[in-house]
Amino acid sequence: xxxxxxxxxxxxxxxxxxxxxxxxxxxxxxxxxxxxxxxxxxxxxxxxxxxxxxxxxxxxxxxxxxxxxxxxxxxxxxxxxxxxxxxxxxxxxxxxxxxxxxxxxxxxxxxxxxxxxxxxxxxxxxxxxxxxxxxxxxxxx
Numbered sequence: 305x306x307x308x309x310x311x312x313x314x315x316x317x318x319x320x321x322x323x324x325x326x327x328x329x330x331x332x333x334x335x336x337x338x339x340x341x342x343x344x345x346x347x348x349x350x351x352x353x354x355x356x357x358x359x360x361x362x363x364x365x366x367x368x369x370x371x372x373x374x375x376x377x378x379x380x381x382x383x384x385x386x387x388x389x390x391x392x393x394x395x396x397x398x399x400x401x402x403x404x405x406x407x408x409x410x411x412x413x414x415x416x417x418x419x420x421x422x423x424x425x426x427x428x429x430x431x432x433x434x435x436x437x438x439x440x441x442x443x444x445x
Contacts, residue, residue, distance in 0.1 A: 373407045375431045376414010378422075397421050403445040410442070 312318040317325050324330035332338050339347050339354070347354050378385075378400065385391035391400045402410060402424040410422060412430025419439035427442050435442055 370408040370426070371406055372409045372411050373402060374411045374413040375416050375434050378420060379415075379417050382418075397440065399423075401445075416440070 320330075328334045328337075332342055337343075382391060382398070385400060385405075386393075390402075390405050391398055393399075397419045399421040400423070402422060404423075407424060409426040410424045410428065410431045412428045412432075412434055416434045416438040420435055421440055422435065422442050423445050424442065425444060432442050
């Protein structure tokens with residue numbers, strides 16, 4: 305029995321007609337070809353959000369993430385803060401300027417062992433409670 309390929313040797317179109325033998329003729333083009341023409345129905349049916357813009361993007365000056373630090377991290381990072389000059393020991397208390405460090409808000413997760421005098425723009429209520437219970441204070445710059 306002759307193979308299908310050999311059967312069509314000498315035939316110009318191999319039994320496919322004129323267009324389907326070329327490139328991507330039978331499938332109607334490669335990729336996104338014809339999405340506004342002959343493939344419109346399939347786009348509307350299977351990918352209706354394909355064309356156009358959807359949603360919105362908030363301006364970056366509105367979306368600003370605050371840099372935060374937990375109260376529990378202060379004890380752990382004390383030596384580093386002293387070396388870098390953000391913390392100073394005075395009158396039995398440790399004074400830390402978080403505003404100079406670039407921290408926007410102090411949060412209340414963790415334990416406070418030492419009395420801290422902290423300068424920071426914002427503080428959570430829980431952080432303030434813990435610092436005052438340990439004998440420290442919070443001030444704004």
